[in-house]
Amino acid sequence: MIKSLFNSWSGCFMNPGGGEEQLLNTKKALEELKVQISLYDMWAPQKDIDILHQFSINPGVEHVVKEYKNLGKKIALSPIFWAKPEAGTHLHFQVKSLLETSDVILTNSHQETELLSEHFNISKDKFSKVRNCITEDYFTIGDPEIARKEFNLPKKFILSIANIDQRKNTRRLLEAAQINNSQVVLVGHIRDQEYWKEIQNEFKNYLYLGPINNKNILKSLILSSSAFALPSLCETPGISAIEACSQGASIVVTSEGPTEEYFKEHVLYADPLNIEEISLKLKEAFEIKRDQKALQEFVLENYTWDKAGQDTLNAYRRVLS
Numbered sequence: 001m002i003k004s005l006f007n008s009w010s011g012c013f014m015n016p017g018g019g020e021e022q023l024l025n026t027k028k029a030l031e032e033l034k035v036q037i038s039l040y041d042m043w044a045p046q047k048d049i050d051i052l053h054q055f056s057i058n059p060g061v062e063h064v065v066k067e068y069k070n071l072g073k074k075i076a077l078s079p080i081f082w083a084k085p086e087a088g089t090h091l092h093f094q095v096k097s098l099l100e101t102s103d104v105i106l107t108n109s110h111q112e113t114e115l116l117s118e119h120f121n122i123s124k125d126k127f128s129k130v131r132n133c134i135t136e137d138y139f140t141i142g143d144p145e146i147a148r149k150e151f152n153l154p155k156k157f158i159l160s161i162a163n164i165d166q167r168k169n170t171r172r173l174l175e176a177a178q179i180n181n182s183q184v185v186l187v188g189h190i191r192d193q194e195y196w197k198e199i200q201n202e203f204k205n206y207l208y209l210g211p212i213n214n215k216n217i218l219k220s221l222i223l224s225s226s227a228f229a230l231p232s233l234c235e236t237p238g239i240s241a242i243e244a245c246s247q248g249a250s251i252v253v254t255s256e257g258p259t260e261e262y263f264k265e266h267v268l269y270a271d272p273l274n275i276e277e278i279s280l281k282l283k284e285a286f287e288i289k290r291d292q293k294a295l296q297e298f299v300l301e302n303y304t305w306d307k308a309g310q311d312t313l314n315a316y317r318r319v320l321s
Contacts, residue, residue: 002316003048004030004076007040007064008055021239022078023055025135029309035316040064049073051316056080057098059091069101074319076312077102078130082112082234082257084119096120103319106130106312108236109258128315131262132239133303135215138246141292142219150217151209154183158282159225159249161218161240164199164208165191168232169254169272174203176231176278181205182286184229187212187221222247227285230254231272237262246299248292250285252278262303266295 008023027037038046045067052068053076054061065075077098085091099105099120105127107113113127147153158177162168164186177184184206190196199206212218222228228244229252235241237259244251251267253259260269268288270281 001034001036002313002320003036003038003050004316005038005040005046005049005052005068006055007052007061022080022132025133025305026053026078026130026308026312029305030312032306033309033313035313047071050320051076051103053078053312054098054102057095059094062094062098062101065098065101074104074316075102076104076106076315076319078106079112079116080108080236082115082236084115092120096122099126102126104128104315106315108132109261111258111261112236128311128318130308130311130315131303132237132242133305133308134239134242134246134299135305137215138219138243139300139304141247141296142216142223144220144223147217147220147224150220151207153185153221153224154207156226156286157183157185157207157224158227158229159185159187159221159244160229161187161212161221161244162230162232162238163188163191164196166195167234168230171195171199171202172272172275172278173229173231174199174206176275176282177229178203178205179276179279180283180286182282183207185209185221185225187218218243219247222249225249227252227282229278229282229285231270231278232256233272235259241267242299242303246296248290248295250288250290252281252285266290266298 031037051074054065055078057079099122117124164170186206186208189211222244228249230238230241232254235254235257241253252270253267254272255269268281270278
């Protein structure tokens with residue numbers, strides 16, 4: 001039996017929601033494949049393992065990685081990183097060191113592999129692709145009436161399930177929707193309070209429902225909406241957009257990041273800095289009738305955690321052999 005130790009570290013370069021979700025769902029998927037998973041405890045470091053799986057490359061994690069590398073353990077790294085720090089900076093050195101120390105680097109897309117390989121001069125042989133995925137809650141279609149009974153929703157609205165901050169581009173989404181006289185329903189944590197205050201002072205075309213974890217309500221909101229939008233400054237590619245796709249939603253996502261690699265022709269793409277383009281795509285999304293069954297089949301074929309678990313296990317076996 002393979003024994004893997006998972007470590008994570010919250011920080012500014014890690015997706016605060018997606019990173020944790022990726023770790024926990026990978027853990028569950030691997031345990032179903034009979035991999036023994038432990039979570040790192042800095043007060044009682046576990047040494048009886050085969051491989052350390054490090055999620056994120058935030059400042060500070062290099063100490064844990066080097067400790068286990070010196071013990072002769074294999075290192076798997078899920079970077080959850082989408083940036084190109086300038087050569088010669090401390091961040092560039094730190095990231096490059098972690099990439100070089102790792103035995104296998106698990107990226108969410110070919111595009112992430114290309115970015116890391118080229119910018120940090122790391123051999124592509126070291127990379128393996130493990131997709132971001134959805135949980136089994138989204139394997140079935142929800143009931144649109146649940147959300148309408150729970151909330152006083154607009155008759156037609158754009159739904160966005162995302163943190164409220166500058167990276168998720170909430171302000172430009174509201175401005176684009178305002179051009180179309182459209183209402184936006186926002187679901188998610190407020191990660192930037194000053195940014196949120198600016199939005200509250202400037203816009204009235206939204207309903208904020210706060211963070212919601214109930215999957216049945218989230219599915220119902222997706223089905224109640226006229227369009228789903230995630231025009232972030234960058235996505236890798238946005239788990240909430242995959243979830244919306246599983247319900248057959250008409251979707252507008254950012255053109256930045258590997259979104260097209262994930263969604264292909266099934267969604268509309270917009271430049272996140274171009275408010276008029278976002279507005280036009282939202283208007284187009286309102287008029288599209290998607291094939292719900294075909295979209296769900298597309299998602300279930302490609303983006304389930306059991307597939308991600310198997311890809312991760314294959315990467316483990318490769319480095320351990």
